[in-house]
Amino acid sequence: MSKKHQKMLYRILVTAVLFFTLFILEKLGKLEPVPIWGQALLYAVPYLIIGYDVLYRAARNIRNGHVFDEHFLMMIATFAAYGTGEFTEACAVMLFYQVGELFQGVAVGKSRASIAEMMSIAPEFANVEQEDGSIEEVDPDEVAVGSIIVIRPGEKIPLDGVVTEGESFVDTAALTGESVPRKASVGSEVISGCVNGESTLKVRTTKCYEDSTVAKILELVENASSKKSRMENFITRFARYYTPTVTIGAAVLAVLPPLILQESFVGWIQRACIFLIVSCPCALVISVPLGFFGGIGAASRIGVLVKGSNYLEAVAQMDTLVFDKTGTLTKGEFKVTRILPADVQDAGVQGDAAQTALLEIAALGEAYSTHPIALSILEAYGKQPDLSRVGKETEVAGHGLKTTIDGKEVLIGNAKLMEYAGIAVNVPQGGGTMVYLAQEGRFLGTIVIDDEIKEGAAEAIRRMKQ
Numbered sequence: 530m531s532k533k534h535q536k537m538l539y540r541i542l543v544t545a546v547l548f549f550t551l552f553i554l555e556k557l558g559k560l561e562p563v564p565i566w567g568q569a570l571l572y573a574v575p576y577l578i579i580g581y582d583v584l585y586r587a588a589r590n591i592r593n594g595h596v597f598d599e600h601f602l603m604m605i606a607t608f609a610a611y612g613t614g615e616f617t618e619a620c621a622v623m624l625f626y627q628v629g630e631l632f633q634g635v636a637v638g639k640s641r642a643s644i645a646e647m648m649s650i651a652p653e654f655a656n657v658e659q660e661d662g663s664i665e666e667v668d669p670d671e672v673a674v675g676s677i678i679v680i681r682p683g684e685k686i687p688l689d690g691v692v693t694e695g696e697s698f699v700d701t702a703a704l705t706g707e708s709v710p711r712k713a714s715v716g717s718e719v720i721s722g723c724v725n726g727e728s729t730l731k732v733r734t735t736k737c738y739e740d741s742t743v744a745k746i747l748e749l750v751e752n753a754s755s756k757k758s759r760m761e762n763f764i765t766r767f768a769r770y771y772t773p774t775v776t777i778g779a780a781v782l783a784v785l786p787p788l789i790l791q792e793s794f795v796g797w798i799q800r801a802c803i804f805l806i807v808s809c810p811c812a813l814v815i816s817v818p819l820g821f822f823g824g825i826g827a828a829s830r831i832g833v834l835v836k837g838s839n840y841l842e843a844v845a846q847m848d849t850l851v852f853d854k855t856g857t858l859t860k861g862e863f864k865v866t867r868i869l870p871a872d873v874q875d876a877g878v879q880g881d882a883a884q885t886a887l888l889e890i891a892a893l894g895e896a897y898s899t900h901p902i903a904l905s906i907l908e909a910y911g912k913q914p915d916l917s918r919v920g921k922e923t924e925v926a927g928h929g930l931k932t933t934i935d936g937k938e939v940l941i942g943n944a945k946l947m948e949y950a951g952i953a954v955n956v957p958q959g960g961g962t963m964v965y966l967a968q969e970g971r972f973l974g975t976i977v978i979d980d981e982i983k984e985g986a987a988e989a990i991r992r993m994k995q
Contacts, residue, residue, distance in 0.1 A: 537631050541624065544579040548620045551575070555617065565614065572616035580607065580623040597772040602805065605776075609783075609802045613795050633819060652687035652721060652743065656680070658731065669721075669738040676734050680725045686732070689741045692717045694731035698899060700724040702856065704746065712900060722746065727899065746834070779805040850993060858990075859980035863901050865909035867977035869957050887974045891966055893919050893934050894941040902962060905978050925949070929964075940967040947972070 551571055554560050560568055580603075587600035603626055610619035655669045658677040669687040672678065677693065680686055686699070698710035701723045710726055713719050719732060722743035738744055783801035787794045821838035828835050835841050852858055870883035892910035895903035896919055907914070920933030928949060929942015940950055944965060947954045952967045954975070961979040965972070 534631060534634055537627065537634070540579055541627055541631065544575045544620075544624055544627075547575040547578070548572075548617075548624060551620075552617055568616060569611070572611075572620055576607070576611075576616075576620045576623060579620070579627050583623065583626070597776060602772070602776070606802050606805050609798055609805075613798050613802075615799065652685040655687035656684075669741075672734055672738065674734055674737055678732050678734060680730045680732060682725055682727050682729065684725050686719050686721050686723045686725060687741075688732075688734045688738055689718070689720050689736040690732035690734040692719060692730055693733050695729055697728035697730050698726035700726065704742065710901065775805065854980070858986045859982050861901075862981055863905035863962070863978045864981070865905055865976055866961060866979040867957070867959075868909075868974070869955075869977065870974040871955060871972050883974075887966060887976065889914075890934060890939060890968070890973065891941060891964065891976055894922075894930065894932050894939055894966075897922060898930075902964065902978055906964070906976065934968075937969050941965075 551560070555568075560571075563571070583600050583603050587598075587604040590596065590598055590600060603623065607619040607623050610616075610622065652669050654666050655672050656664045656679040657667050657672055658679055659665055664679055672688055678688065678690065682697070692713050692715055694715065696712070696714040699713045699719055700710050701720075703724070704720065704722050713725075713730060718735075719730070720742040721738075779801040782804055783794070783798045786792065787797045821841055824841050825835045825838070828841075865888070868884040868888055870887050888906070888910055891906045893914045893916075895906050896914040896916055898904075918935050920936070922930055922932040924930050925942065925946055928946035929940065932939050932941070940946055940952070941964060943963065944954060944956070947965050947967060950967065950970070952970060952972050954965050954972055956963070957975055957977065959977070961977040964976045964978060965974075966976070967973055
């Protein structure tokens with residue numbers, strides 16, 4: 530609970546003590562000797578303690594031309610109650626209204642805190658390289674476009690830019706949900722909010738902080754309530770006409786019937802107040818946006834960022850879910866599950882010697898790589914590759930790599946690499962990530978790398994189907 534909420538709670542408790550004391554004294558008849566103006570003054574103390582801010586906001590909004598809101602309705606309803614001598618009702622209505630406001634404020638505060646906690650992707654500093662080669666730690670807001678920043682292993686990338694020096698793997702999970710790190714080398718674009726891997730990178734910034742990816746994401750989430758759902762837009766339009774109609778209707782009810790029927794104004798003003806309070810759309814107008822805001826806050830507590838109420842509404846109406854498997858349904862921990870030399874794939878059998886030879890070539894080819902798939906091949910190989918057998922290695926972007934092993938050209942990569950080299954491959958049945966190998970233009974075989982399914986994934990899918 531914030532200091533503001535604590536102050537409101539203190540006001541509520543003080544008001545409640547004063548109000549219930551006066552209420553009990555009134556019911557016991559102890560206030561009968563006190564003149565009506567004296568009772569008005571007694572009740573004015575708790576009324577003003579609990580309601581002064583509501584009256585101030587109502588007056589300020591009227592001055593600014595925004596008349597018909599909940600503060601205005603509370604003001605005229607309690608003033609009318611006071612004017613007809615119903616002092617207890619005026620205090621009680623204002624007290625219960627502020628209790629509701631306190632609950633609302635605490636709920637919104639918790640949602641904001643949850644959203645703020647999810648904002649941990651925001652970088653706290655940037656290491657800027659100076660002209661003399663020294664490194665200065667500054668606030669990301671102060672970094673100019675075109676500056677060279679140094680990102681050490683394990684640090685968040687503070688600004689969008691292009692790598693000018695170094696090679697590493699970047700963890701983009703906080704922004705994209707993708708558990709497999711992305712390789713970053715000279716010329717690669719990197720975005721803020723990601724985490725650098727095991728090597729230092731130098732990056733030339735291409736955007737200032739306020740235009741960077743992470744700043745845009747933070748802005749989207751912080752301003753999520755501005756992207757209203759259809760229900761919220763309808764309620765806003767509804768309240769624009771309904772609230773003035775109710776207010777005018779209450780005024781007519783307070784004035785016309787006593788004039789026409791020649792009855793007391795007091796009774797009809799009381800009826801108008803009842804009509805006003807019962808018909809007040811505040812609960813409807815406030816509850817709908819608060820419901821969506823609470824949903825956004827609740828989602829953030831479990832690690833889900835929602836960009837706006839309209840997206841939350843869309844999720845509630847969807848009937849199909851499409852999953853990215855890696856890191857969502859599976860652990861993102863790659864292991865070699867099948868080794869399929871070319872000469873035995875069609876026969877559906879596996880020869881140990883052929884498997885060992887194929888895995889050895891793959892391990893030699895991937896010996897210098899730190900990519901998770903390469904590491905899984907090296908783990909399956911189980912020993913240190915003889916690097917003296919490996920020659921110059923060339924990466925084919927997005928496809929794989931070309932290297933020489935024992936003086937022979939070897940290709941290791943995906944089907945696009947084989948297609949690019951004009952080599953026909955045998956695509957095995959079943960799932961998994963396929964790593965194809967070829968030597969001197971001849972297809973050698975396939976290594977299948979698969980992921981482990983997360984515990985509870987099947988149960989989660991079953992529950993969502995329900």
